[in-house]
Amino acid sequence: MATSTVHRIERGEMHPTVELLSDIVTAAGARLVVEPQPDPAASLVGLALTIRDDNLIESPVTVVRHAAELVSRFMTADRETRGRMIAADPPSTGDPRWDAFLAGVAEWLASQAGVPSPRWASRPKRFLSHGWWVSPRRSLRAWQFAGTPASLQKRGVYLHRESLVNV
Numbered sequence: 001m002a003t004s005t006v007h008r009i010e011r012g013e014m015h016p017t018v019e020l021l022s023d024i025v026t027a028a029g030a031r032l033v034v035e036p037q038p039d040p041a042a043s044l045v046g047l048a049l050t051i052r053d054d055n056l057i058e059s060p061v062t063v064v065r066h067a068a069e070l071v072s073r074f075m076t077a078d079r080e081t082r083g084r085m086i087a088a089d090p091p092s093t094g095d096p097r098w099d100a101f102l103a104g105v106a107e108w109l110a111s112q113a114g115v116p117s118p119r120w121a122s123r124p125k126r127f128l129s130h131g132w133w134v135s136p137r138r139s140l141r142a143w144q145f146a147g148t149p150a151s152l153q154k155r156g157v158y159l160h161r162e163s164l165v166n167v
Helices: 004-010 020-025 044-053 058-078 079-087 096-113 138-147
Strands: none
Touching: 044 058, 044 096, 058 079, 058 096, 079 096
């Protein structure tokens, strides 16, 4: 490989393929290992996988923080990317509460962006039969109820919209 190619990669002028990176790493006496990890801010699928795989079911603060990161990325994305971020049916998190939460967030984001709400979000398994307050703080319930987006309320999930916006 030409030295100029390596130099261009180092300066950020060239974005190498995985094959080229593998060649460089092999020449250096190592092996390139690519291990994709779920990105909770990339899409609702990534968020669902993170909740399930990182066992965050009982960590509402962490999940809400990840959801806020997703909302932030969604709001700055172009229309096509926004559609992709919410279109795919996320796998079950293992907890019907978080599954309903994901559907409510999907519908809320769709309405905010003026894109169609994904069909998967309307499935019966994405609704709770009893209300669930994401935050355990009873003193915040009136505020949470008043500020919960309708798409979450109708699923029985209560979380103020400000919790989903990165500050």
